[in-house]
Amino acid sequence: MEERELAPLDSNVNSGKTKSYFWVCGIEKKQGGSVNFHDFSRVLRLKPCGLSVKMFEFIDVCKNRKITFKEFLVGSAHVLNQPLFRRACEIAFYESDTDQDHYISEQELGVSLMPTMGSISTDEIHGLFNLFDGDADGRISKADFVTCLRKNPLLIALFASHVINKDLNTNGAVGLLEEMV
Numbered sequence: 001m002e003e004r005e006l007a008p009l010d011s012n013v014n015s016g017k018t019k020s021y022f023w024v025c026g027i028e029k030k031q032g033g034s035v036n037f038h039d040f041s042r043v044l045r046l047k048p049c050g051l052s053v054k055m056f057e058f059i060d061v062c063k064n065r066k067i068t069f070k071e072f073l074v075g076s077a078h079v080l081n082q083p084l085f086r087r088a089c090e091i092a093f094y095e096s097d098t099d100q101d102h103y104i105s106e107q108e109l110g111v112s113l114m115p116t117m118g119s120i121s122t123d124e125i126h127g128l129f130n131l132f133d134g135d136a137d138g139r140i141s142k143a144d145f146v147t148c149l150r151k152n153p154l155l156i157a158l159f160a161s162h163v164i165n166k167d168l169n170t171n172g173a174v175g176l177l178e179e180m181v
């Protein structure tokens with residue numbers, strides 16, 4: 001894996017929302033500054049599976065099976081700063097909105113996650129749906145979707161199968177996704 005720079009972090013990741021998200025969960029305090037795999041998957045509402053293990057390993061640069069908040073930020077910024085991150089978000093949205101009504105329903109989200117997640121329970125889908133539906137109106141608009149991914153860039157990996165299938169000739173975001181998944 002390439003050496004990652006610790007600075008500069010993207011301002012969106014380094015400030016405010018991602019941080020408060022972690023703080024709200026109270027994990028960093030509890031774990032004395034680092035997060036184990038169990039807590040990591042709980043925070044991102046992912047069940048323990050091959051994908052979440054790979055995401056964790058991707059962030060755990062030190063390979064000590066714990067991630068520090070700094071590692072989390074660096075990993076997130078690394079994904080967010082990929083030139084094709086925005087394009088990957090758009091592809092993931094349009095591929096997930098199968099009836100093309102410009103919103104992702106809970107059912108559409110479940111179908112969309114299947115290639116990457118395999119079996120996924122309705123509870124897990126519901127948890128992720130609520131995470132993406134930032135304005136809690138019961139449907140995921142494109143703005144909800146992009147906002148959530150900018151706060152939690154690692155979640156783009158959930159849609160890796162769509163992005164990789166669509167954009168075979170690109171690198172950057174997709175190369176990174178392939179690295180992660």
Ligand SMILES: [Ca+2]
Binds near residue numbers: 096099103105
């Ligand atoms: Ca739809």
Ligand SMILES: [Ca+2]
Binds near residue numbers: 133134137139141
């Ligand atoms: Ca919404």
